[in-house]
Every structure is written in C-alpha cells, then in structure tokens.
Amino acid sequence: MKDVQQLGEMLRHYAESEAHKKQLFETQSQTWATRITELFSHIQQWLEPVQAPHLLEVSREAYVAFGPSTPVETSTFKTEKLSIVIAGKPVEFVPDVMGNAGQISLAVMGLTAARYGSISLVGLPDGEWQWRKTNGLKDPDTFAFDANFLAQQLQSLIPRDRG
Numbered sequence: 001m002k003d004v005q006q007l008g009e010m011l012r013h014y015a016e017s018e019a020h021k022k023q024l025f026e027t028q029s030q031t032w033a034t035r036i037t038e039l040f041s042h043i044q045q046w047l048e049p050v051q052a053p054h055l056l057e058v059s060r061e062a063y064v065a066f067g068p069s070t071p072v073e074t075s076t077f078k079t080e081k082l083s084i085v086i087a088g089k090p091v092e093f094v095p096d097v098m099g100n101a102g103q104i105s106l107a108v109m110g111l112t113a114a115r116y117g118s119i120s121l122v123g124l125p126d127g128e129w130q131w132r133k134t135n136g137l138k139d140p141d142t143f144a145f146d147a148n149f150l151a152q153q154l155q156s157l158i159p160r161d162r163g
Contacts, residue, residue, distance in 0.1 A: 028102035033079050035104055035123050036095050040082045043093070046147035047084070056154075057085045067097040084110075089157045093121065111153055121145055 040060055047058050065077035075097065082093040091110035098104065104123030108131075111119050117135035124130055129145040131153075143149055 029076065029098060031102055032077070032095075032098045032104050032123075035127075036079050036106070039106075039121070039123075039129060040080065040093070042147075043082060043084075043150065046150060055087060059083050063095065065095045065097045070097045084154070086154050087158050091154070091157070096120075111156070 044058050044060075047056060050056055051058060060080045060082050063079055063081040064072055064075050065079055066072035066075045070077070077095070077097055079095050081095065084091045084093075089110060091108065094107045094109065096105045096107060106121045108119040108121060117133060120132050120134070122130045122132055131143040131145045131149060132140040133143075134140040
C-alpha cells in the first residue's frame with residue numbers, strides 16, 4: 001500500500017507542476033501578445049506624420065504565430081503582424097512563436113541584411129526592443145530600436161534619383 005500512496009503523491013506533484021507550467025505559459029503568452037501590440041502601436045504613431053497614399057502606408061492584420069514545433073493549426077499564439085509599404089516596397093514585422101522565458105522576436109522582412117542575412121526585433125526584459133542584423137556565423141549586429149532608427153532603415157528603400 002505504501003507504493004500506491006507514493007504513486008498518488010507523485011501524481012499530485014506532477015499535476016501541480018503541470019498546472020504551474022500552464023499558468024506560467026499563459027501569463028507569458030499574454031505579456032508576449034501585449035508587448036507586440038504596444039510595439040506596433042508605437043510604430044504606427046511614429047510613422048503617422050509621414051503616411052501618404054501610395055508612398056507610405058501602415059496596416060495591421062490578425063496573425064497566428066507558428067514554427068517548426070508549433071504548427072499553425074495548433075498554435076495558441078494569436079497576435080497580429082504589421083505591414084509597411086514604402087515607395088511600393090513591402091516591409092513586414094511578423095512575430096515568431098514565443099521563446100523560452102517568454103522571449104519575443106519578430107522577423108523583419110523586406111529589409112534583408114545582405115545576401116544570406118536576416119533581421120529581427122527582439123524584446124528585451126527591460127521593455128525595450130533591439131534590432132538584430134544576423135549574417136552568417138558571426139555575432140549579430142545589434143541596435144536600439146526607436147523611431148529614428150526605423151526611419152533610417154526605411155529611407156534605404158526609397159529609390160534614389162540617379163540624375
């Protein structure tokens with residue numbers, strides 16, 4: 001009977017730890033979604049003064065984040081993505097599935113970091129955002145992400161008059 005009691009105790013501990021993990025995941029997911037929404041609101045505010053039809057347009061749409069271990073059909077990461085079209089060129093901020101300890105990152109498409117590079121935004125624990133430009137195996141180049149930095153990146157997409 002002692003083993004049966006031990007089994008019951010083990011099952012109770014397991015259930016408590018699973019409940020704790022589920023609660024932690026839900027809390028982190030909510031924080032993840034809130035931070036992404038706040039970031040997108042900031043980007044919209046930053047670009048509001050320079051928006052113009054067919055020149056600079058910003059839009060948001062519902063999006064379900066997914067990845068190799070979280071297929072879109074079963075993903076619980078419901079959020080949104082942000083699109084900017086500048087001078088006819090699209091730039092998209094697409095959230096990745098939440099990482100360990102609630103890590104947030106977004107793929108930035110339309111602004112490639114060179115031939116095989118990638119750009120992402122990473123939410124830092126202090127609430128700030130970091131722009132990461134990765135190219136190959138070397139350490140990524142990192143920059144603080146704010147309105148001026150975003151404007152500099154978008155300026156690179158405006159065709160230059162070669163006259």
